[in-house]
Amino acid sequence: MLTLLNEEVHYQEISVKCSVGAISDYFRFGDKTFLQFTASLISARSSQNIEQRVANYLKVASSSDIIHRLKWLGLFDDSIIPFEKGTNLDVLLNRMLEKTQYAxxxxxxxxxxxxxxxxxxxxxxxxxxxxxxxxxxxxxxxxxxxxxxxxxxxxxx
Structure with a gap:
């Protein structure tokens, strides 16, 4: 009998993104910024102090690795989402593709x-x-x- 344990970690924060609703079928962008989009995922009425609010929502420190990764990904940026209609997953994929392209x-x-x-x-x-x-x-x-x-x-x- 062979028991095989295979643990692979592929972009571990995807489970966190699922828990904040980043992967859903709801269309709703217009001229929203990535910051406003992120605020909407946790039902925040404003995008003020959103990094801390997301950290609180996820029950992690604002200095945690996951918050730094979400920041690196650009989900706290004030730039406008480059399309009007799509899904939350489209927004997430847009950011990931933009940030992870090979030079x-x-x-x-x-x-x-x-x-x-x-x-x-x-x-x-x-x-x-x-x-x-x-x-x-x-x-x-x-x-x-x-x-x-x-x-x-x-x-x-």
Whole structure:
């Protein structure tokens, strides 16, 4: 019997964004700013001191990593959302795509670390550790899919 524990963290704040309603089907932008949009997600009537109010809503410190990441993403910016109609997810994707584009010649690197404890029918246990580094190709696609396929192939052999 093989028990496999595979933990991958892909943009952990997505669960926080779900909890504040950033992923929904409601259309409502007009000429709203990203700051106003964020305030509306927590039903704030104004966008004053919104970073602290979002932190309070999420029950985290205003200096927490998640608040810094939301700020980096631009959800507290006073710039206008570049489209009038869409979903909350459209706004979130707009910010993510704008912030996470690779520059010309830039490439990514994925590091995957897997620890496996195999338990055999005779009761013996073995711990196996594998670390894999996958380097991207400039002007190429992200290595995330390739890394996942390689890892699955290695695990099944």
């Amino acid at each position: 010309p010649g830039e490439k990514n690197m994925i590091i995957l670390h897997i620890e496996i404890i195999a338990e055999f029918e005779n009761g013996n246990k073995e711990k196996r550790i594998a670390t894999m580094v996958v380097n991207g190709v400039p002007e190429g696609k992200s290595q995330c899919n390739r890394q996942l396929l390689i890892a699955q192939t290695v695990m099944h052999n």
